[in-house]
Amino acid sequence: xxxxxxxxxxxxxxxxxxxxxxxxxxxxxxxxxxxxxxxxxxxxxxxxxxxxxxxxxxxxxxxxxxxxxxxxxxxxxxxxxxxxxxxxxxxxxxxxxxxxxxxxxxxxxxxxxxxxxxxxxxxxxx
Numbered sequence: 001x002x003x004x005x006x007x008x009x010x011x012x013x014x015x016x017x018x019x020x021x022x023x024x025x026x027x028x029x030x031x032x033x034x035x036x037x038x039x040x041x042x043x044x045x046x047x048x049x050x051x052x053x054x055x056x057x058x059x060x061x062x063x064x065x066x067x068x069x070x071x072x073x074x075x076x077x078x079x080x081x082x083x084x085x086x087x088x089x090x091x092x093x094x095x096x097x098x099x100x101x102x103x104x105x106x107x108x109x110x111x112x113x114x115x116x117x118x119x120x121x122x123x124x125x126x
Contacts, residue, residue, distance in 0.1 A: 018117035020058070023077040023085060025096055027109035034071035037105045038064065041073065045099060049088070056084025070107060078118075085115060 029037045046060055058078040065072045079085050085093045094112040103109075 018119055019121065020118040021079045021082055021085060022116045022118050023079065023113045024074065024116065025077075025110055025113040026072060026074045027098070027102070027106045028070045028072050029105055030107055031066070031069075031071055033105040033107070034064070034066070037071075037073065037102065040101055040105065041075075045097075045102060048099075049097075052088075054084060054088050056080035057088060082115065 027037075041062060046062070049057075049060070056079050058080065060078070061076040063074045063076075065074075077085075077088075079088075082093070089095060089097060094115070096109060096111055096113055098106070098109055
């Protein structure tokens with residue numbers, strides 16, 4: 001096991017301010033609608049968000065998990081600050097962004113996103 005230097009250990013103990021905001025949202029489809037929702041999300045919903053060129057919006061990650069009876073999608077949007085999230089969603093920034101076409105193929109979804117303070121990011125070069 002590699003030893004961490006004293007500087008790294010000290011910084012791990014010191015509280016830090018957040019470095020980013022991660023906006024997490026989840027929605028579910030039937031297995032039959034999963035591919036259609038994925039195509040809509042990747043081909044229309046996300047490109048429309050990207051076209052807005054929202055200041056401080058850094059990236060979006062999309063993950064998918066196939067359960068026994070439904071398929072879960074999770075989006076993680078990365079912003080510099082809550083002000084940037086407000087630029088995306090307005091003052092009701094916790095509300096979900098789910099266009100009508102997406103609602104048509106989702107069986108259920110979270111009505112509000114959760115916003116996390118990102119305390120640390122460690123890029124691995126393996």
